[in-house]
Amino acid sequence: MNVVTRFAPSPTGKFHAGSYRTALFSWIYAKQNNGKFILRIEDTDKERSKKEYEENIIDSLKWLGLDYDSFYRQSERTDIYAGYIKKLIDSGHAYISDENIADSTNADKSGLRSHVIRFRNPKCKIAFDDIVRGHIEFDTTELGDFVIAKDMNEPVFHLTNVIDDHDMGITHIIRGEDHISNTPRQILLYRAIGAEIPQFAHIPLLLAKDRSKLSKRNGAIPVSDYRDRGYIREAIINYMALLGWHPADDREILSIDEVIGQFSLDRVQKGGAIFDDEKLSWFNRQYMARLSDEDFISDAKPFLPDSMNGMQDLLKRALSTIRSKVSSFAEIAGLFDNSADLSFTITVPKYNVNSLLWSKNPDKKLALKHLEFSLNAIQGIEDFTMDNIKNAIWPYAEANGKGDVLWPLRYAITGQNKSPDPFTSAYIVGKNEAIKRIKKACELLAN
RNA sequence: GGCCCUAUCGUCUAGCCUGGUCCAGGACGGAGGCUUUUCAAGCCUUAAACCCGGGUUCAAAUCCCGGUAGGGUCACCA
Numbered sequence: 001m002n003v004v005t006r007f008a009p010s011p012t013g014k015f016h017a018g019s020y021r022t023a024l025f026s027w028i029y030a031k032q033n034n035g036k037f038i039l040r041i042e043d044t045d046k047e048r049s050k051k052e053y054e055e056n057i058i059d060s061l062k063w064l065g066l067d068y069d070s071f072y073r074q075s076e077r078t079d080i081y082a083g084y085i086k087k088l089i090d091s092g093h094a095y096i097s098d099e100n101i102a103d104s105t106n107a108d109k110s111g112l113r114s115h116v117i118r119f120r121n122p123k124c125k126i127a128f129d130d131i132v133r134g135h136i137e138f139d140t141t142e143l144g145d146f147v148i149a150k151d152m153n154e155p156v157f158h159l160t161n162v163i164d165d166h167d168m169g170i171t172h173i174i175r176g177e178d179h180i181s182n183t184p185r186q187i188l189l190y191r192a193i194g195a196e197i198p199q200f201a202h203i204p205l206l207l208a209k210d211r212s213k214l215s216k217r218n219g220a221i222p223v224s225d226y227r228d229r230g231y232i233r234e235a236i237i238n239y240m241a242l243l244g245w246h247p248a249d250d251r252e253i254l255s256i257d258e259v260i261g262q263f264s265l266d267r268v269q270k271g272g273a274i275f276d277d278e279k280l281s282w283f284n285r286q287y288m289a290r291l292s293d294e295d296f297i298s299d300a301k302p303f304l305p306d307s308m309n310g311m312q313d314l315l316k317r318a319l320s321t322i323r324s325k326v327s328s329f330a331e332i333a334g335l336f337d338n339s340a341d342l343s344f345t346i347t348v349p350k351y352n353v354n355s356l357l358w359s360k361n362p363d364k365k366l367a368l369k370h371l372e373f374s375l376n377a378i379q380g381i382e383d384f385t386m387d388n389i390k391n392a393i394w395p396y397a398e399a400n401g402k403g404d405v406l407w408p409l410r411y412a413i414t415g416q417n418k419s420p421d422p423f424t425s426a427y428i429v430g431k432n433e434a435i436k437r438i439k440k441a442c443e444l445l446a447n
Numbered sequence: 448g449g450c451c452c453u454a455u456c457g458u459c460u461a462g463c464c465u466g467g468u469c470c471a472g473g474a475c476g477g478a479g480g481c482u483u484u485u486c487a488a489g490c491c492u493u494a495a496a497c498c499c500g501g502g503u504u505c506a507a508a509u510c511c512c513g514g515u516a517g518g519g520u521c522a523c524c525a
Contacts, residue, residue: 151523181521250474252474404484407484424483
């Protein structure tokens with residue numbers, strides 16, 4: 001069988017994790033079976049559908065690399081639906097119904113039509129076998145004669161969804177669990193139009209922290225925000241794939257190809273999963289760590305503040321520190337802000353003399369003596385590398401007390417309680433600047 | 448409320464089909480420790496779960512029944 005899956009969002013909000021995971025599973029399933037993946041914008045609700053949301057969905061899909069083979073927009077298919085509605089009425093499956101608007105239970109009665117097209121419900125038992133949940137049965141009696149169109153040119157979700165899935169040859173409908181209860185009436189519709197019923201796979205919902213359905217108002221962060229914050233797309237895909245699915249072994253870092261290779265709808269979880277931003281962040285860090293220095297710098301470039309322009313050398317010297325401090329590219333800028341970990345590389349630190357003293361042994365003379373040693377050692381280094389700096393000072397520090405020697409040195413260079421170690425810090429600022437700063441600290445201590 | 452779905456550490460999950468190898472494994476997060484005596488990262492260690500009650504069985508996280516809890520859905524939205 002030639003597998004065809006689809007992702008059918010309504011453009012009524014930004015593309016967030018909930019719908020993204022649904023799209024991802026559909027996409028993976030299509031790829032894995034050498035099938036086709038279709039994007040269909042379900043914009044039949046003219047009130048709530050917005051072009052900007054459609055663009056956000058398309059952009060996000062593109063950024064993530066979820067490519068589709070065909071693209072449709074329901075608002076452009078009105079004629080097709082009208083044809084089906086006519087057939088349904090002619091065959092007696094549907095009828096034009098007189099509505100008593102006053103009796104409607106609908107809270108908002110504005111916009112209600114006096115005539116509407118309803119499906120003639122045969123009121124029977126419907127059963128289907130869901131790929132992830134197994135056998136599910138419903139009695140459609142309570143559904144009544146549900147509305148399938150407001151008029152010939154304004155069909156409603158259930159109808160357009162069924163017609164399109166049939167028309168586009170969708171073989172597997174992979175969608176959220178919230179659609180389970182829509183399935184029986186859609187099956188009724190498939191039968192009425194004489195269509196084959198596709199396979200259903202209802203995947204569990206993504207939940208907010210309070211275990212309710214993830215939604216815009218409920219902690220759902222748009223995928224485009226992650227892009228803007230400098231997340232790596234593979235990290236997002238990897239993490240999302242693991243929400244509701246798990247490979248047979250214990251590995252968690254999986255490439256997209258590995259996920260496609262191992263994915264199976266049978267192994268999809270039945271219970272909903274809470275989206276955990278911290279774990280996503282960990283995944284992103286893992287993927288950042290795998291980047292070469294060159295790739296890291298080029299990926300980071302768009303996120304660097306203007307003040308970093310022309311400071312490529314500094315960026316390179318500080319790279320190992322940056323890598324250890326950051327879990328997304330957008331965080332790099334913050335590292336160089338006032339009083340942040342790397343601000344000393346841009347602004348010469350100001351501090352109180354006493355800060356130069358190791359708290360467990362606050363002795364000015366001792367600190368001065370050790371600092372003078374470090375100064376000499378550093379002045380004597382020809383090739384100013386991190387290793388050479390360390391080798392020049394480390395034996396002395398071990399002999400004379402690491403805290404006593406290293407704390408004043410680090411503080412002299414960085415002026416901060418929290419910063420990289422003294423050797424790294426010296427290396428990042430460079431030999432001349434390091435000497436300058438240590439000399440200044442010595443003067444302060446001498447007075 | 449009706450209908451439907453679900454139920455393993457705080458979170459994501461493995462195991463459940465084919466009962467014993469599970470005093471339940473991995474990962475995130477937590478706690479503690481190590482390190483170039485500050486941070487971060489890294490490494491090591493550690494706490495932490497089979498919703499409850501009945502069965503079936505020599506043996507149940509795994510099978511059966513009944514509760515309970517959570518979620519979804521009940522539109523002229525999708």
